[in-house]
Amino acid sequence: MKVTEASLKDVLIIEPPVFGDARGVFFESFNSITWAKQGLPSEFVQDNQSFSVKGVLRGLHFQQGEFAQGKLVRVITGRVLDVAVDIRPDSPTFGKWEFFELDGKSNKMVYIPVGFAHGFLALEDSIFSYKCTAGYNKASEGGIIWNDPVLKIEWPVENPNISDKDLILPTFESYFK
Numbered sequence: 001m002k003v004t005e006a007s008l009k010d011v012l013i014i015e016p017p018v019f020g021d022a023r024g025v026f027f028e029s030f031n032s033i034t035w036a037k038q039g040l041p042s043e044f045v046q047d048n049q050s051f052s053v054k055g056v057l058r059g060l061h062f063q064q065g066e067f068a069q070g071k072l073v074r075v076i077t078g079r080v081l082d083v084a085v086d087i088r089p090d091s092p093t094f095g096k097w098e099f100f101e102l103d104g105k106s107n108k109m110v111y112i113p114v115g116f117a118h119g120f121l122a123l124e125d126s127i128f129s130y131k132c133t134a135g136y137n138k139a140s141e142g143g144i145i146w147n148d149p150v151l152k153i154e155w156p157v158e159n160p161n162i163s164d165k166d167l168i169l170p171t172f173e174s175y176f177k
């Protein structure tokens with residue numbers, strides 16, 4: 001397994017070995033035993049999958065308190081621009097963000113630990129899949145507006161397709177003055 005540290009502290013880019021043959025390809029998208037042996041996150045409690053048409057932007061989301069979630073994210077089909085934002089005030093990369101282009105062909109995954117806001121833009125119609133270290137808890141949901149003026153995430157779109165809920169998310173500064 002190839003594991004690369006991202007520029008954001010504690011974010012990992014994970015590339016499992018892929019076995020190709022005349023039929024197509026096979027890879028282990030997760031294995032709690034081998035991942036634990038390699039020191040990778042291996043305890044997840046929930047798997048999620050979403051489908052987004054091209055131009056949809058979901059995020060920036062996180063859960064707070066005891067329901068804070070680490071997320072292992074990947075794309076099954078299509079292509080997305082994934083973003084992680086470090087919202088840990090004591091982190092050297094606090095307030096920084098990083099893009100990860102994920103698609104259904106490279107089989108690359110990203111582990112985004114607790115303490116990050118997360119979102120993605122569907123560059124094509126895409127199926128997005130992710131494992132979470134804590135379960136969904138509506139009361140613990142937090143979010144930051146996608147085009148936050150302080151974070152200045154360089155999204156390659158001006159008018160993405162966004163849920164009503166995400167359109168009224170608060171700013172980064174409203175949490176961290």
Ligand SMILES: Cc1cn([C@H]2C[C@H](O)[C@@H](COP(=O)(O)OP(=O)(O)O[C@H]3O[C@@H](C)C(=O)[C@@H](O)[C@H]3O)O2)c(=O)[nH]c1=O
Pocket residue numbers: 048050058059060061062118119120135136163165
């Ligand atoms: C996230 C989630 C949503 N839901 C429900 C609530 C709602 O009725 C419906 C759609 O929820 P949302 O609009 O929040 O879905 P979505 O915007 O896809 O939310 C996701 O966005 C990405 C960027 C993340 O990082 C995820 O953690 C998650 O927050 O699904 C669950 O039942 N369980 C869950 O774990």
